[in-house]
Amino acid sequence: MCKRCKTKPVIKLSSGENLCKGCFLNYFEKKVRKTIRVHKLIGKKENLLVAVSGGKDSISVLEVLLGIYKGNKNIKVSALLIDEGIKGYREYCIKKTEEYCKKNKVKLNIVSFNKEFGFTLDKIVKGRRPCSVCGVLRRSLLNTKARELGATKLVTGHNLDDEAQTIIMNQFRRNMDASSRLGPLTGNENNNDFVRRIKPLYFMPEKETMTYAFLKNLTHDFNECPYNIDSYRNQIREMLNKFEELYPGTKYSIVSSFMEILPLLKKKEKVAKIKKCKICFEPSSSEICQKCKILNEIKSSKH
Ligand code: SF4
Numbered sequence: 118m119c120k121r122c123k124t125k126p127v128i129k130l131s132s133g134e135n136l137c138k139g140c141f142l143n144y145f146e147k148k149v150r151k152t153i154r155v156h157k158l159i160g161k162k163e164n165l166l167v168a169v170s171g172g173k174d175s176i177s178v179l180e181v182l183l184g185i186y187k188g189n190k191n192i193k194v195s196a197l198l199i200d201e202g203i204k205g206y207r208e209y210c211i212k213k214t215e216e217y218c219k220k221n222k223v224k225l226n227i228v229s230f231n232k233e234f235g236f237t238l239d240k241i242v243k244g245r246r247p248c249s250v251c252g253v254l255r256r257s258l259l260n261t262k263a264r265e266l267g268a269t270k271l272v273t274g275h276n277l278d279d280e281a282q283t284i285i286m287n288q289f290r291r292n293m294d295a296s297s298r299l300g301p302l303t304g305n306e307n308n309n310d311f312v313r314r315i316k317p318l319y320f321m322p323e324k325e326t327m328t329y330a331f332l333k334n335l336t337h338d339f340n341e342c343p344y345n346i347d348s349y350r351n352q353i354r355e356m357l358n359k360f361e362e363l364y365p366g367t368k369y370s371i372v373s374s375f376m377e378i379l380p381l382l383k384k385k386e387k388v389a390k391i392k393k394c395k396i397c398f399e400p401s402s403s404e405i406c407q408k409c410k411i412l413n414e415i416k417s418s419k420h
């Protein structure tokens with residue numbers, strides 16, 4: 118029975134508490150509000166741009182934000198979708214996102230690899246590691262477009278599971294520099310070249326986000342990108358899921374203890390001098406940015 122209103126439960130939280138549909142939706146939205154408030158993710162006046170993929174996380178974060186800031190003229194919410202050109206996968210996500218945004222009157226901006234770079238991911242993927250290429254190009258596009266669109270914050274749908282996996286991966290690979298760039302709010306308020314990123318679902322486990330998306334009828338599409346073959350992350354995910362089952366609350370402990378040391382990591386972070394890329398003039402820690410290095414390599418190999 119739901120502990121709060123004594124009706125049929127739909128979920129058992131990692132705390133052991135059972136909740137019915139209504140109580141769960143309230144609990145979910147309240148917890149996201151708390152993350153936003155405690156970690157000062159959103160100010161009084163913002164132009165929020167939600168990076169949407171059509172998947173459950175990004176649509177859920179968009180849905181919660183629309184609910185929280187409904188009628189607030191100082192907080193604008195719009196969406197940005199990157200079409201990498203992944204046949205049989207991305208088309209469906211685009212269709213779903215378009216339908217959602219139309220229904221909820223959200224301005225949706227779509228940017229494609231094909232238009233921006235002259236190729237689709239499918240076309241250049243052979244012989245390369247898809248996620249490495251895709252990740253760098255996506256990140257770069259998200260930042261450039263967010264800046265062009267005048268966004269004050271770029272919102273992503275990363276959840277507790279994503280973050281716990283990344284923390285452990287960085288730890289196992291001794292990559293503390295990468296960890297120092299994690300957290301619910303990243304970027305520097307004094308650097309206008311980078312649009313700051315926020316993760317309102319930071320403390321929401323994947324299971325809860327999935328339940329939220331399902332109960333709100335946001336998406337039935339839980340399929341994955343065909344290139345999602347990052348076996349290292351998948352192994353870490355499986356390991357954490359096993360631990361979570363045996364010891365509920367493990368993922369939360371990883372993330373919350375990480376939050377305690379994050380300020381120290383940020384202080385220690387190598388302060389690489391940010392230069393401008395010689396080719397595209399975007400901020401970069403080296404003479405030529407990662408994106409331009411990848412684009413040059415692709416150009417010289419003629420795909
Ligand atoms: Fe890109 Fe990899 Fe994500 Fe697919 S799984 S969208 S290739 S980063």
Ligand code: ZN
Pocket residue numbers: 394395396397398399405406407408409410
């Ligand atoms: Zn560049």
